[in-house]
Amino acid sequence: MYLLNKGSDPPVPVEAIIEPVAISDLKKLTKKDFYFVWKDFLETELWKLRTTESREILGVMSLTYYPLEYRIEINLIASRRDNTGSDKQYDRVAGCLIGWACRLAVKEYAHLAGISLKPKTRLVKHYQEKYGMLSGGQQLYLDGRPLYQLIETYIDHEP
Template identity: 45%
Template sequence: MVGSDNILGLISLIYFKEEKYIKINLIQSSKENVGNKKLYDRIAGCLISYACRLSFVAGYGGCVALQPKTVIAKHYIDKYQFKIGGKNLYIELVDAENLIEEYLNN
């Protein structure tokens, strides 16, 4: 939030330059922003979209991957349009652009 020192969430990214993608190593919303009584709803979406934007800036075509816990994989697929790629989930190109538009440009 502009003008606030509160940490709403965090993300750790690893750049894979040769493979041309960014891996989300860790993503977490603050405890106040998790569950049914969260203060803000779009924290994870904003963080994922930011990773997608960084991927485009790096010339990776918006390609971002993560290896989720099994119980949350369906959530990433349904809510953020990630695709299954082996052990990882990934997003790229148009789906990444759509996330950026929805979470960062609105």
């Protein structure tokens, strides 16, 4: 799994890792740096993304499992404030985190695996275009081949 360091010209791939958020990480997940009150999501499964070269967290994700529906819902993803917008250093943060959710779903539910999210209306089109999300009524989802494809693109693919 890799991020693209846009600080270099041309951008260079940088190895990344996704790990469970530890209790000791919570003090780093401030609203100032990560936009939301992450302590409010403690009852969900929390994952963090960083490069293998640094301990600094670049992205966080909250998940909820729905085993009866063979799906995992992405409640929230946020990048660190200094890595957003057109000047951000690392690209692919959200893609890797979504790909990770897809991988977790397959690990748990095999061919029945799905992930879902309920994004703000104005963002729906962009998630569909960027990640191939499908319309599932009031929410977006991925399963089957498009889900496997996202794992290949963001998790398994080596630059």
